[in-house]
Amino acid sequence: MFRKHRKMMAYMLALLVFTTYVMLDTFVITRVYGDASEASANHAGPGNHARPDSSADTSGQTVSSSNSYSDGNISITLNEYRENDTTIYVADVQVSSPEYLRTALAYGSYGRNVTAKTSEIAESVGAVLAVNGDYYGAQEQGYVIKNGELYRDTAVAGHEDLVIYEDGSFGIINESEVSAQELLDQGAVQTLSFGPALLSNGSITVGENEEVGRAMASNPRTAIGIIDENHYVFVVSDGRTSESAGLSLYELAEFMDSLGAETAYNLDGGGSSTMYFNGSVVNNPTTGGKSTKERSVSDIVYIG
Amino acid sequence: MYISDKDQDIRKAFTYLVISIVLAIAGAVYEHFSFGVWSNFMVYAFMIPLAGGTLPYMLRYLVSGAKPRKISAAGWVWHSGIATLTVGSVVHGILAISGRPNHLTIVYLIAGTALLASAAVMYVISNKGLSEGCAGPSAR
Numbered sequence: 001m002f003r004k005h006r007k008m009m010a011y012m013l014a015l016l017v018f019t020t021y022v023m024l025d026t027f028v029i030t031r032v033y034g035d036a037s038e039a040s041a042n043h044a045g046p047g048n049h050a051r052p053d054s055s056a057d058t059s060g061q062t063v064s065s066s067n068s069y070s071d072g073n074i075s076i077t078l079n080e081y082r083e084n085d086t087t088i089y090v091a092d093v094q095v096s097s098p099e100y101l102r103t104a105l106a107y108g109s110y111g112r113n114v115t116a117k118t119s120e121i122a123e124s125v126g127a128v129l130a131v132n133g134d135y136y137g138a139q140e141q142g143y144v145i146k147n148g149e150l151y152r153d154t155a156v157a158g159h160e161d162l163v164i165y166e167d168g169s170f171g172i173i174n175e176s177e178v179s180a181q182e183l184l185d186q187g188a189v190q191t192l193s194f195g196p197a198l199l200s201n202g203s204i205t206v207g208e209n210e211e212v213g214r215a216m217a218s219n220p221r222t223a224i225g226i227i228d229e230n231h232y233v234f235v236v237s238d239g240r241t242s243e244s245a246g247l248s249l250y251e252l253a254e255f256m257d258s259l260g261a262e263t264a265y266n267l268d269g270g271g272s273s274t275m276y277f278n279g280s281v282v283n284n285p286t287t288g289g290k291s292t293k294e295r296s297v298s299d300i301v302y303i304g
Numbered sequence: 305m306y307i308s309d310k311d312q313d314i315r316k317a318f319t320y321l322v323i324s325i326v327l328a329i330a331g332a333v334y335e336h337f338s339f340g341v342w343s344n345f346m347v348y349a350f351m352i353p354l355a356g357g358t359l360p361y362m363l364r365y366l367v368s369g370a371k372p373r374k375i376s377a378a379g380w381v382w383h384s385g386i387a388t389l390t391v392g393s394v395v396h397g398i399l400a401i402s403g404r405p406n407h408l409t410i411v412y413l414i415a416g417t418a419l420l421a422s423a424a425v426m427y428v429i430s431n432k433g434l435s436e437g438c439a440g441p442s443a444r
Binding site: 005007008011012015018019021022023025026027135138139140217218219240270 | 339340341377380383387399404405406407409
């Protein structure tokens with residue numbers, strides 16, 4: 001029987017080997033294509049980020065508690081909301097300059113399957129506040145601009161990106177309509193390529209039945225929005241648990257709208273959704289809903 | 305060598321049917337645990353062995369009956385093509401659900417299509433040779 005079918009068995013073996021390679025290439029094999037340049041490198045934030053549990057400093061220096069942080073340039077207030085059977089964490093951020101709104105790559109390196117926990121990346125760059133980013137490393141296409149440096153310029157037709165410009169303003173662009181180099185020329189310092197856009201010019205831009213990757217369920221979510229000049233909101237919701245059901249994209253958009261955001265963008269959600277503040281993870285990241293565990297991600301957005 | 309494949313066709317059709325059913329169930333279970341994310345490649349992967357295996361073998365059984373057919377390599381090439389497309393569809397579905405596409409999945413489509421096309425050509429040539437060479441002693 002084996003002699004009769006040996007050609008087919010040999011082919012099936014080759015098919016198995018190739019399939020194994022594809023899965024390893026997708027999920028396991030690390031490929032580093034470059035390191036963040038010195039100019040745009042993950043830098044340690046201002047060195048005076050004292051983060052005691054509770055402290056009051058009447059000299060106007062750093063004041064930090066479990067739900068607030070303030071120094072001469074950064075002011076963050078953390079609040080918890082309860083909407084749609086879901087706990088939502090909102091960090092209201094005001095900065096003196098948009099230079100304090102940055103992104104960071106896992107291990108300071110650009111590549112595929114180069115990942116680390118949001119809290120680890122945040123700690124490595126001295127972030128006061130951080131959320132997971134767009135997980136650029138899971139995709140093979142889509143613009144990647146981090147801290148003014150272009151890492152990938154292959155467009156995904158029709159894909160919406162969030163662009164953060166050097167003046168701190170937000171913009172929603174379509175990768176079919178503008179190149180990555182043009183964005184750089186226009187002053188873009190960050191692109192986030194996950195989506196979709198939730199709000200643009202104060203209007204909800206996501207449909208009630210729209211979802212990411214054909215997901216029609218409520219999930220943990222991460223989003224970022226701008227309220228006005230140098231005034232941002234970082235939002236993370238729990239989900240997939242009995243305590244928190246999670247949000248649909250439309251519910252997330254409505255919530256961002258209720259916060260007063262003018263432009264808001266959906267970042268990687270599900271098990272990736274993580275908010276780090278003052279040295280600890282404040283939400284309950286989970287992939288399957290059975291245990292709280294941070295997922296390793298390829299990048300973060302942070303204040304620091 | 306010429307041999308009746310009537311029973312073989314039924315067996316192969318049934319085997320492909322079982323594979324299709326297993327794929328349909330496996331796909332449904334996978335998507336049940338995918339937090340509402342689904343992929344058409346995963347949902348409809350079972351259609352490949354169903355349409356590419358069960359259906360043609362059943363049709364050949366019904367149309368050709370006990371007509372002698374030459375054993376050729378077209379059979380295993382066809383099976384390999386169906387397997388390639390099916391595995392490719394499942395892999396593409398898994399990657400789509402995980403949100404991590406991989407350009408390598410195009411290889412499944414190219415290889416599977418090439419194998420099916422080759423098998424079809426081999427089958428036609430093989431059976432053309434059969435019809436020309438088996439006219440029987442009375443033709444001479």
